[in-house]
Amino acid sequence: MDIVLINPGDRKQVYQNLGEDYAAIEPPFWIAVIGAYLRNNGFDVAVIDANAENISPQETAEKANRLQPLLSAVIVYGSQPSASTQNMTVAGRICKALKTNTSSKVAIGGLHPSALPKRTLEEEEVDFVIEGEGTFTLEHLLNILRSGSKDYSSIPGLWYFDNGAIRNNPRPSLIKDLDKMVPIAAWDLLPMERYRAHNWHCFDDINNRMPYGAIYTSLGCPYNCVFCCINAPFGKPGIRYRSPELVVAEIGLLTSKYGIKNIKIVDELFVFNEKHYMSIVDLIIRKGYNLNMWAYARIDTIKQEHFKKMKKAGINWLALGIESASVVVREGVNKRTRVKDIIKIIRMIQSEGIRVGANYIFGLPDDNLETMQETLDMAMGINSELANFYCAMAYPGSELYDIAIKEGWELPKEWYGYSQHSYETFPLPTKYISAREVLKFRDDAFHKYSSSPIYLNMIENKFGKMVKEHIQEMTKTRLKRKLLES
Structure with missing residues (x-):
């Protein structure tokens, strides 16, 4: 070998x-x-x-x-x-x-x-x-x-x-011909029977989370958010594409050989280049595949006229990086979307039957308890089908990591302390509050959102009683945190 x-x-x-x-x-x-x-x-x-x-x-x-x-x-x-x-x-x-x-x-x-x-x-x-x-x-x-x-x-x-x-030795040049250098993956080398989709990805069919596939249609991201390290392997912001024909051929292999319906589009930003992602959507529709997919998008790159086709192709979920309700906090990390635009776009997405996974970050540099509460209030007002609450972390490869090193901010003692869900997790402090306050707010916010009667009623109306009970059972698990015990 x-x-x-x-x-x-x-x-x-x-x-x-x-x-x-x-x-x-x-x-x-x-x-x-x-x-x-x-x-x-x-x-x-x-x-x-x-x-x-x-x-x-x-x-x-x-x-x-x-x-x-x-x-x-x-x-x-x-x-x-x-x-x-x-x-x-x-x-x-x-x-x-x-x-x-x-x-x-x-x-x-x-x-x-x-x-x-x-x-x-x-x-x-x-x-x-x-x-x-x-x-x-x-x-x-x-x-x-x-x-x-x-x-x-x-x-x-x-x-x-x-x-x-x-x-x-100097890095090699970035891959130019993605179809040659990023061919159809060697799925036969993987234990395909072991992979499982996120629970929320399958809210429409909660008992069928397996089998599961995940593919890239592009590499990299053209943006440079302060908290993000996704471009570390590439050395700079930018985005390169696999051909839509190759992507759909790979999806076809996953469906025909492995019986896969649940697919994650791994791209950091799938809904960006209209010609690229809509070509994939059109080819999937033409092939008639029965899929349950999710992908990442940005509020400022998505277009309403494409929602019907995206839904028809099986894109049932879009994950959006909202981060914060505070203009000051968002501008501090190079995110400048207005709150009214966020809410408007989310409602348009949902009107076409596409579910929204809204991502929020607590503890960005300009956050305080008031701005974090503002973000939680916005999240609960939006009441999306999924809300991910993260703590700000200075991930190696991000600008935030460089700032943390320069400023001497305390970082996790072990690498697993960078996990959002681990016992040892240790988020960043902000200019105004401690890491402990950030983590406590995040954990309390997750349980407040997930156990909200408004949220649970919406979930039951859209997905049924079984999914509501699934969420209620999940929220019985309270993460143990070393930082909150001290």
């Missing part, structure tokens, strides 16, 4: 008891894409999804050892800002187990390692850190390892030790 690609995860650590039934178990699309590209270029590839299989670092290493790979590569990608750093603790443990239990070289890559490559090489028990998208780097590295050479100086995007000194 040339390479084993490993998807790390520790659902108990990251989600506490919510990981058992409510959280999604998402297929690692980027790992499957890298696997497909390497396999297409003559390499023997295997994948271990330690997250989906829910196995320990030791068990992961033992599985890798049985395959005797030249290279074991732990890819800590994540498809949202919070999803990479929170998995670095278990990723580090897997790397350590690999070094102890296998004879292979060990590499680590993904969003967090790209944001902090030098620190990752210094702190983790690895031979290599991959900075950037990873595809070119792994291809070149495998060729060198096959040859028996120990000269890594020509491998783009690679960090490594040379006689004890840290060396790094």
Whole structure:
């Protein structure tokens, strides 16, 4: 075996008891894409999804050892800002187990390692850190390892030790031909029977959350929000596209071979380039697939005239980054949408039968208890089918992280402290209130929203009594927080 690609995860650590039934178990699309590209270029590839299989670092290493790979590569990608750093603790443990239990070289890559490559090489028990998208780097590295050479100086995007000194090579150019470099994923390498959609994604059919697929139609984001690290693997804001024909061919494979109906469009911003996303919508309608999809959009890029077609194609949910009700708070993080526009757009989306997942952040730099209450009041007034409440975190790779380091703000002691749902979570303080106050407000806000009679009545009217009871059961689980115990 040339390479084993490993998807790390520790659902108990990251989600506490919510990981058992409510959280999604998402297929690692980027790992499957890298696997497909390497396999297409003559390499023997295997994948271990330690997250989906829910196995320990030791068990992961033992599985890798049985395959005797030249290279074991732990890819800590994540498809949202919070999803990479929170998995670095278990990723580090897997790397350590690999070094102890296998004879292979060990590499680590993904969003967090790209944001902090030098620190990752210094702190983790690895031979290599991959900075950037990873595809070119792994291809070149495998060729060198096959040859028996120990000269890594020509491998783009690679960090490594040379006689004890840290060396790094410039990143490769960004992938231009996404159809070639981001081919149809190697789904056959994944344990497809283990993946599960978010509970809310399937409110229309709550007992059928499996099977589940997740695909990219584009890479990157053209915006530069202060709190977001999503562009860390790419080095700059920007967006590149797979062809609509390839995307729909992949959706067709997921439906025909794996019986998948529930699909997440992973793109940081799917509803942006009208020609791109509407071409995909039109092709899906033409194919007649029966889908239940969700995707990310922005209030200021979405167009009402497309809602009917999007719904017909099976886009049943749109996730919107609202962040805050306060103009001052939003402007402080480069989000300038007006509240009246937010409410107007949400009502238009809902009028066409598309559900809204509204995302809010408490604890942005200019927040105080009054502005956070203003945001919660707006959320409850909007009363969307889903409201995600986050605490502001200084994720490595974001401008907010750089500010936090410069200002000396206290950050989580362990990487899993960046998880929104973990016991050890440690959000940022604001200019006016403490991290403890932010976290307490967030947790109280979640329960106030989810147990509101207005919200629960709306849920029962739209989705039935079973979903209402499902939410009521979920809200019985109160997350334990170390910060709130002190």
